[in-house]
Amino acid sequence: MFPIRDHNPSGRVPYVTWALIAINIAVFASYWHLFSNDAALARFFYAWGLVPAIGAPETFVTSMFLHGGLMHIAGNMLFLWVFGDNMEDALGHGGFLGFYLVSGLAAAFAQYAADPSSTVPMVGASGAVAGVMGGYLLLYPRAQVDVLIILVIIFRIIPIPAWLVLGAWFGIQIFQGSMTPLEGGGVAYWAHAGGFAAGVVLTLPFWLRLGGPAFWSRNLGHPPHPETNARLVRTDIPHVTRTRRRGPWTR
Template identity: 55%
Template sequence: MFPIRDHNPSGRTPYVVYTLMTLNFVAFAYYSLTYDTTAELARFYDSYALIPTEIDGTSRLSPLLTSMFMHGGFMHLAGNMLFLWIFGDNMEDEMGHLPFLLFYLASGIGAGLIHVASNPWSHVPTIGASGAVAGVMGGYLLLFPRARIDILLILVIYFRIFAIPAYLMLGVWLGMQFLGSLNSDPSQGGVAYWAHTGGFAVGFLLTIPLWLKRGGPRYWGKTHGHPPHPATKYSTSRIPQLPRKKSGRSPWSKNR
């Protein structure tokens, strides 16, 4: 189950979101095509990935930023960019271009610091925009808790798209990350759950001033947690199905 779109249109072109997505894809193409061997790629990661034990407060702080534009594979990159595309345009619309960029970077750096604090002696390189994107999701939850999110549900051979409130989708996601944080060992690699959980919290907290400026609880009372503008309506929420012939004969059967 994962989101594919929301029903929350933005009022301005999300130039920062597009730029961030482009930078992430360009960076991935660069080091994927430049470094042919695992050893070369490992040296690249050692230079630019976030390695907790090397963050000592006096040097090697740049990986807190550079690691946000590195990914471990195309699916890792595509997943993060999908979430940024769904939730980032509305946050940029509400904040403005430059404030949103600063918010995104601050969420990513905050997520990285929380990951470092969860296991400061880890030598495992950490990469990905997940912490920053989690911050965007945290801010989205505060501003638009009842915005409709279209979810693609896949159960073996059953495919269905249906809409659920943002608070439900984001709440389930955050709960999964928090449980993962409690049951993972950052020193062994894998998913950086504390970066996800921490990034979400940082983004939520950084959005509180904007929420208060909009009226705080009165803003929710006025919009009932929905976007402050008409929601997007899509023509269908079902996966297209192959038509059946009235004869009952399979459309794939061949004449013999």
């Protein structure tokens, strides 16, 4: 399941979201050549990733802008693209930047607290992006999110309420974190959960200023503005059906 867009338009240009995506991609491109040399890549991650057993203060920040592969950065930037613009619209450009960085720091501290003696470097923007998702869930629980569902050869896009998409994601992080051994590396589930929880907490004062539960009641959990109609529309392009040719069964 991959969220590919929401039906929640933003009222301002998300310059910070775009800048964060650009910075992450630029940093990734700067060390792309190291992926052909495992030893050099490991040294790079040990120098700039967060290694809890070392705990170099600067790596709590630098680790947020490193990724372990193409799918890693693509997934994080997709989630930031989908949910970041609305959080930036709500918090303002400067407020959103601070929110993003603090969420990333909280995620790093969560993983550090879970296993402070670990010598495995942690990299990725997942924790900061999880904070964006947590804040989004608090503000717009019933915003529609288009999710691409892939079942073997079946591809389908369906709209799902944000509370279900993001709530399920958070539940999976908690479950997987509790079931996965901390040693040996892998997915930093506790960083995800910590960033998500931080995003909710950081957004809470803003939500309360909007009215808290009354804000939800006014809009039934939907965004306080018309949602985008992202349905497919009919075009003038002719639809050509494929004819079925009779032939033998194969195996």
